[in-house]
Amino acid sequence: MNSAIPFTPDLSQQPEVVPFFDAPSNTFSYVVKDPASKACAVVDSVMEIDYAAGRLSLDGADKIIDYIQGQQLELQWIIETHVHADHLSAAPYIQEKLGGKIGIGADIVTVQNTFGKIFNEDTDFARDGSQFDALFNDGDQYHVGQLVCHALHTPGHTPACMSHVMGDACFVGDTLFMPDGGTARADFPGGDATTLFQSIRRLLSLPGETRLFMCHDYMPNNREVAFETTIAEQRASNIHVHDGVSETQFVEMREARDASLGMPRLILPSLQVNMRAGHLPASDTNGVVYLKLPINQL
Template structure:
């Protein structure tokens, strides 16, 4: 077992044993994009992290608003929390990030996995961003390496690389809780797609199996839910053990070859995310909106016949 994973396991075990404080997790679900965002905090110091926040965007009108982000601000203020981190699990293709807006409102260090540079290269070229668009991750305040440790108040945290859905996917282990981004979904729904630029089904399988080496009792918080057939309510929290036993795509006993074949076949039936072109050119810039042009307006670029 690799050392990064061993250290993540230690944090979960120590938290479950009461040797570290258990984080408080508050979720915010955006039904328009089926996205779960989170505020995680230390109950003693009230230090907090915000994970995967959503900026509301209406595609037909090209108007954005901060309603979802303001709900997070209201919660942080009502609980007296101090924002230390703004964490992205990956560069999202289904929603625009509200991280810069929230950073201006409540502070915090904006961070993502170091492989965001690969995503910036892919989508920088797709949008013909030119040399003025830095592809070195410098739009973010911090780039995490695999296994890197950080803290929220006094709660120990570890970063685990989890590529496959995108090259830059990471999972955050925070106390006994794991925020896995777009790797795993609820056991009855399965796993994330791998057919978008930079995705890789074999990488995703290996990332998932790595995460499933974490203790069964670890709480697992997901980035999305789409309600599996036969389920009437949204859900975005489960456990590592539940995924190992019952995940319809990646439970124990499913081989890499079986997963890749099934995942590839399913991906071929999926439509592109509705906001991929709008979201990626914003999120590759750490959520920064395009600059105001000479007429006082902002513009997004839409490449034709490209993806």
């Protein structure tokens, strides 16, 4: 991976960012508005699931839709920073209501191949990313109205992780948490602690005043929920990767920490849905949709 940032962010463009918090999964979704127009994007939407009851809810997505409609915004992009393992995506539902293109990193094909095997998907499950409208490569540029946006490949948590730089705002997915929360785990299939460190140091070479928006916050030490920080704050005080932490130190810490973690509660339904861009698997012969529970595979 080239350590250089393949673009120069335009920090003079300062999008309006509105967070929506899903408490059960500790997930932030965002509406990102072009300051010069009514165009907007949605980042990392959530579809709720009562796993024990097998019931889905789109209450959180409806709040996002209501906000966009209430502000008379035009939805142009629905961005997935990666294939989430802790919540289901509401991207297709939001697209059906408001339009927009669903985009994810091009290495989604690696994730689809890995989990297509784990879930024993048949040939009806495409492994080419075609469930998404756009596949981003490192450095790709796109627009939300007049807002210039860039995709930055930041693998390590998963192979397909992308951070999205929209003007002076950067949406980091699970790569980083708030400074007192540290960093994402790197032990999922396709994850790698060394790669994660390199991605983070690359990310931290962005200008110090760049605003960073988290996908999750777990409120360490019972503090209030938080979602926004800066590159400068991360470099100064992130408990895992502040300036001065070596790659060797980070990898040793990350691998030891990951070995102590349990799997996310919703990993099995989340992966099956999210690798399909938020679509459910095809219904069975009785018309009912089922999700699989592979035994001893993760």
